[in-house]
Amino acid sequence: MASNETYVIPDTYQNTTPAPELDQKTLNKMVWRSLFLQGSFNYERMQSCGWLYSILPGLEKIHADNKDDLAASMSHNMEFFNTHPFLVTFVMGIVLSLEQNKVDIPTIRAVRVAAMGPLGGIGDALFWFTLVPITAGITSNMAISGNIAAPFIFLIVFNAFQFVIRFWLMNTSYKMGTGAIDMLTENAKEFTRAASILGVFVIGCLTVCYGGTKLGLVIPNGTTESYVAHTTTVPTDEVSSFTDQVYGTDGKTALTGKDTAGNAATAGITDLGNGYSEVTYMDVVSSPVTVNIQSILDGICPKLIPLGLTLMLFALMTKRRWTPIKCIGLLLAIGLVGGFIGIW
Amino acid sequence: MEFNAIQVLLVFIVGFICGIDQFSFLESLYQPIVTGAVIGLILGDVQTGLIIGGTYQLMTIGNMPVGGAQPPNAVIGGIMAAVLGISMKVDANTAVGLAIPFSLLGQYGVTLIFTIMSPVMTKADACAHNADTKGIERINTLAMIALGLVFGIICALFFIGGATFGTVISAAIPAWLMTGLSAAGGMMRFVGFAILLKVMISGELWGFYFMGFAAANIVVANTALANPALIILALIGFGIAFWDYQIQTKFKTAAPALAANGGDEEDGI
Numbered sequence: 001m002a003s004n005e006t007y008v009i010p011d012t013y014q015n016t017t018p019a020p021e022l023d024q025k026t027l028n029k030m031v032w033r034s035l036f037l038q039g040s041f042n043y044e045r046m047q048s049c050g051w052l053y054s055i056l057p058g059l060e061k062i063h064a065d066n067k068d069d070l071a072a073s074m075s076h077n078m079e080f081f082n083t084h085p086f087l088v089t090f091v092m093g094i095v096l097s098l099e100q101n102k103v104d105i106p107t108i109r110a111v112r113v114a115a116m117g118p119l120g121g122i123g124d125a126l127f128w129f130t131l132v133p134i135t136a137g138i139t140s141n142m143a144i145s146g147n148i149a150a151p152f153i154f155l156i157v158f159n160a161f162q163f164v165i166r167f168w169l170m171n172t173s174y175k176m177g178t179g180a181i182d183m184l185t186e187n188a189k190e191f192t193r194a195a196s197i198l199g200v201f202v203i204g205c206l207t208v209c210y211g212g213t214k215l216g217l218v219i220p221n222g223t224t225e226s227y228v229a230h231t232t233t234v235p236t237d238e239v240s241s242f243t244d245q246v247y248g249t250d251g252k253t254a255l256t257g258k259d260t261a262g263n264a265a266t267a268g269i270t271d272l273g274n275g276y277s278e279v280t281y282m283d284v285v286s287s288p289v290t291v292n293i294q295s296i297l298d299g300i301c302p303k304l305i306p307l308g309l310t311l312m313l314f315a316l317m318t319k320r321r322w323t324p325i326k327c328i329g330l331l332l333a334i335g336l337v338g339g340f341i342g343i344w
Numbered sequence: 345m346e347f348n349a350i351q352v353l354l355v356f357i358v359g360f361i362c363g364i365d366q367f368s369f370l371e372s373l374y375q376p377i378v379t380g381a382v383i384g385l386i387l388g389d390v391q392t393g394l395i396i397g398g399t400y401q402l403m404t405i406g407n408m409p410v411g412g413a414q415p416p417n418a419v420i421g422g423i424m425a426a427v428l429g430i431s432m433k434v435d436a437n438t439a440v441g442l443a444i445p446f447s448l449l450g451q452y453g454v455t456l457i458f459t460i461m462s463p464v465m466t467k468a469d470a471c472a473h474n475a476d477t478k479g480i481e482r483i484n485t486l487a488m489i490a491l492g493l494v495f496g497i498i499c500a501l502f503f504i505g506g507a508t509f510g511t512v513i514s515a516a517i518p519a520w521l522m523t524g525l526s527a528a529g530g531m532m533r534f535v536g537f538a539i540l541l542k543v544m545i546s547g548e549l550w551g552f553y554f555m556g557f558a559a560a561n562i563v564v565a566n567t568a569l570a571n572p573a574l575i576i577l578a579l580i581g582f583g584i585a586f587w588d589y590q591i592q593t594k595f596k597t598a599a600p601a602l603a604a605n606g607g608d609e610e611d612g613i
């Protein structure tokens with residue numbers, strides 16, 4: 001807690017001489033570690049600690065000569081991180097190439113945030129909506145018919161795909177990042193600004209896409225009256241007694257409403273020609289009305305609560321110097337009190 | 345149902361491994377199609393286990409941990425479906441139905457663990473500030489073991505207790521506590537967003553945050569775009585950022601030229 005207040009992450013590394021390129025062995029080691037990206041998953045930083053755990057072998061090599069730089073690098077890599085677990089090596093490769101070239105920390109941070117967001121959607125589409133339904137769908141049917149090979153086929157296909165992607169992305173993106181370094185350093189300030197714009201934009205998107213907090217509060221607000229149609233057959237000379245319920249107060253316009261099954265209906269009188277008439281008339285029924293607070297808020301702008309909470313926490317952290325842990329405590333209290341009085 | 349200590353231990357181990365595997369490692373060992381067969385093997389009825397596993401798996405397709413959402417827990421659900429199906433000798437679909445309350449309990453368990461783990465990140469921060477690499481490795485590993493232990497114990501207890509136990513537990517937890525906890529759990533991510541904003545935003549970039557917020561609202565309103573939403577949004581964001589980059593670099597090359605021209609004029613005067 002205290003360390004959060006006292007430790008300030010610098011903007012530049014003390015030693016800005018690029019470190020030697022990471023060897024294949026270290027890259028492979030980090031691919032294996034990336035399997036444990038979500039080992040310490042939590043709601044505050046999501047994968048951040050697992051992310052740092054995964055890239056540690058690389059960071060240790062890159063910042064081997066300067067412990068302060070290693071601390072700075074580890075500290076900024078402990079910030080909020082969330083991406084698709086199977087595609088994380090792509091972000092790892094790029095970030096490691098930037099770390100290796102000792103690029104300014106705000107630049108690395110901006111690239112990391114900009115890269116992690118879109119991968120979530122790509123990974124979901126690739127794995128959960130394509131690979132799993134196909135492999136699990138086919139092998140489930142094999143299993144239901146009692147084929148013992150089914151679980152093995154599922155595991156082999158799924159994992160072969162997963163590992164090819166993990167290793168390939170790591171190597172490709174590391175090379176890509178190193179190649180793009182010259183361009184990055186030449187216009188570093190402008191690039192950081194652009195990457196920060198994309199990053200801030202993505203956080204705005206995440207506020208909407210990941211922010212699911214909603215009010216379930218419903219307030220009763222009086223009653224409403226509506227017409228319900230009934231149809232009956234009466235002697236034609238008694239029809240006049242239904243006039244009010246067929247034509248309303250002006251005596252001309254046929255009333256419209258819904259029948260008991262909920263379908264639209266119009267009132268009217270049909271002379272059946274045998275001394276009887278079929279009359280469709282309206283009864284007035286009153287039903288309770290409720291005010292759904294969430295739908296009122298959504299009418300102003302959807303996702304106002306996630307936006308409000310994010311801005312509130314931002315204000316508490318910057319203006320009041322609240323620590324993240326204090327913010328978590330506040331949210332926990334809001335959640336539990338809210339659960340008790342029933343606003344969720 | 346008759347069972348011995350070795351079976352309880354084996355179920356514990358399956359729960360332990362799958363509890364970890366649902367988020368880390370291979371992320372496929374925990375799938376019901378696998379656990380069904382494994383539980384069947386432990387209880388001496390592989391065939392039934394396979395069939396129940398396959399049935400449960402079909403149900404979970406399309407109910408995946410997408411976009412950070414927590415579906416009913418497939419680890420506990422899959423294991424319990426196989427346990428109940430084999431011990432109570434009911435058909436596969438009934439077994440899957442009976443396992444649903446357990447999978448919901450598992451979902452609450454996950455929510456609880458993810459909430460409890462949030463404050464631990466402060467300890468991880470301290471390790472990072474001191475360049476304590478061993479500390480980070482320890483936190484990540486211990487968190488995983490804790491998750492595995494919770495799932496192993498839950499699975500073993502449910503295995504011993506069977507169907508009645510799950511219903512009793514579900515009924516004992518007040519509803520408001522569960523909704524409150526899951527609401528709080530859902531809000532924790534805003535702390536992470538706020539931290540990122542704090543480090544990335546300078547006064548002039550606020551507009552882009554609201555732009556992202558507004559653009560995302562438009563895209564998610566179209567249900568057909570629910571899955572590719574973030575890709576589309578990233579493209580919009582990229583367009584804006586790239587445009588800004590081009591303008592800023594042009595400014596940079598244009599500014600010295602302007603200054604040089606200005607200087608010439610002054611010399612002329």
